[in-house]
Amino acid sequence: MFLNVRDFEEVARTRLDPVYYDYVAGGARDEVTLRANEEGFQRLSLLPRVLRGREKRELDVSLFGSRASMPVLLSPTAFHRLVHPEGELATARAAAAAGAIMIVSMASTVAVEEVAAAARAAVPDRAPALWFQLYLQPDLEFTEALVRRATEAGCTALVVTVDSPVLGLSERNKRNGFTDLPEGLRCENLRELRGGEPGSVRQIVMSPELSWEHVDWLRRHTSLPILLKGVLHPEDARLALRHGVDGLLLSNHGGRQLDSVPSTVDLLPEMVDAVGGRIPVLLDGGVRRGTDVVKALALGAAAVGVGRPVVWGLAADGERGVRRVLELLREELDHTLALCGAGSLRDLTPDLVRRTPAGRG
Ligand SMILES: Cc1cc2nc3c(=O)[nH]c(=O)nc-3n(C[C@H](O)[C@H](O)[C@H](O)COP(=O)(O)O)c2cc1C
Numbered sequence: 001m002f003l004n005v006r007d008f009e010e011v012a013r014t015r016l017d018p019v020y021y022d023y024v025a026g027g028a029r030d031e032v033t034l035r036a037n038e039e040g041f042q043r044l045s046l047l048p049r050v051l052r053g054r055e056k057r058e059l060d061v062s063l064f065g066s067r068a069s070m071p072v073l074l075s076p077t078a079f080h081r082l083v084h085p086e087g088e089l090a091t092a093r094a095a096a097a098a099g100a101i102m103i104v105s106m107a108s109t110v111a112v113e114e115v116a117a118a119a120r121a122a123v124p125d126r127a128p129a130l131w132f133q134l135y136l137q138p139d140l141e142f143t144e145a146l147v148r149r150a151t152e153a154g155c156t157a158l159v160v161t162v163d164s165p166v167l168g169l170s171e172r173n174k175r176n177g178f179t180d181l182p183e184g185l186r187c188e189n190l191r192e193l194r195g196g197e198p199g200s201v202r203q204i205v206m207s208p209e210l211s212w213e214h215v216d217w218l219r220r221h222t223s224l225p226i227l228l229k230g231v232l233h234p235e236d237a238r239l240a241l242r243h244g245v246d247g248l249l250l251s252n253h254g255g256r257q258l259d260s261v262p263s264t265v266d267l268l269p270e271m272v273d274a275v276g277g278r279i280p281v282l283l284d285g286g287v288r289r290g291t292d293v294v295k296a297l298a299l300g301a302a303a304v305g306v307g308r309p310v311v312w313g314l315a316a317d318g319e320r321g322v323r324r325v326l327e328l329l330r331e332e333l334d335h336t337l338a339l340c341g342a343g344s345l346r347d348l349t350p351d352l353v354r355r356t357p358a359g360r361g
């Protein structure tokens with residue numbers, strides 16, 4: 001029985017090739033940050049208010065022009081066809097049906113146009129909420145064409161991942177010899193547009209030479225809102241403001257890039273402070289429960305993202321699994337709001353969160 005997100009991980013573990021399970025579950029090096037993300041939430045306690053609740057709670061949010069049924073979105077995760085044959089098509093249908101924002105990974109194994117078409121077909125009466133995650137490629141002509149493709153496909157915001165000047169190192173992947181997608185799977189957004197072998201697919205380039213000038217370049221080449229994913233230093237948050245960025249997705253890549261960085265929820269108050277309310281701060285990393293969502297929102301996040309939970313849902317039970325994972329998080333969020341005496345997300349304020357004394361959490 002799937003009672004919570006962790007139940008999906010257990011089933012996914014039994015279903016998946018252990019090499020692919022490790023790819024998804026794993027983090028960088030000693031996995032200190034991977035563990036810290038969940039522990040960060042566990043160390044925080046909630047302090048509910050009483051006698052001020054409401055019969056029906058409002059969970060919907062509006063973010064960068066996208067309406068969503070809840071402040072939980074699908075963080076970008078690569079290679080969905082590695083865990084289920086329908087891959088991102090199933091994920092997109094589930095997200096659209098749940099009214100959740102899906103951030104399509106640049107490294108999706110289904111082309112962004114097809115992902116968008118699947119989402120639209122799932123909810124013919126409304127526009128599904130899709131954003132696109134981008135690794136800025138040093139080949140700016142290619143990057144520009146990709147941004148155009150994502151925009152024309154119907155993605156309405158760009159989430160630029162900036163924590164990957166080089167790829168993080170997962171020792172699980174190394175031990176397992178997992179370096180490439182298996183035969184038949186490709187990053188469909190990386191197809192050559194011209195030149196190269198017909199139908200050939202590029203490798204994603206992680207470039208240490210990317211700079212704020214590239215963000216400025218992107219700002220000039222798109223009218224879509226730009227969010228930066230992976231800014232962790234408050235000084236970089238302030239720089240993001242100066243470079244006209246529209247939002248931050250506070251993320252340590254689920255502990256997959258630099259190991260030993262703090263958990264995202266521990267950094268959240270400082271980052272919220274750094275931007276001083278001028279742009280929304282979203283957060284991902286370690287969100288597994290409705291209580292985690294409430295803690296993050298109370299501390300100032302505009303929304304949270306989930307990465308692995310979606311992949312576990314997909315691996316365990318395809319589209320239905322992703323649907324259920326999103327439903328569970330929504331139900332838990334609603335239930336937690338009720339127990340906290342919050343009638344809406346606006347009632348979530350920092351005073352509802354306490355740091356558990358050391359040794360007790
Ligand atoms: C299997 C997997 C693939 C990922 N692929 C991407 C990606 O393509 N682009 C990206 O910006 N982040 C990627 N991430 C990071 C997620 O967007 C997100 O930051 C992270 O998973 C959040 O932590 P959580 O898994 O604890 O929810 C990936 C994470 C996982 C687990």
Ligand SMILES: CC(C)CC(=O)C(=O)O
Pocket residue numbers: 078107167204253256
């Ligand atoms: C390197 C990407 C293709 C995928 C990614 O970001 C990840 O696996 O964390």
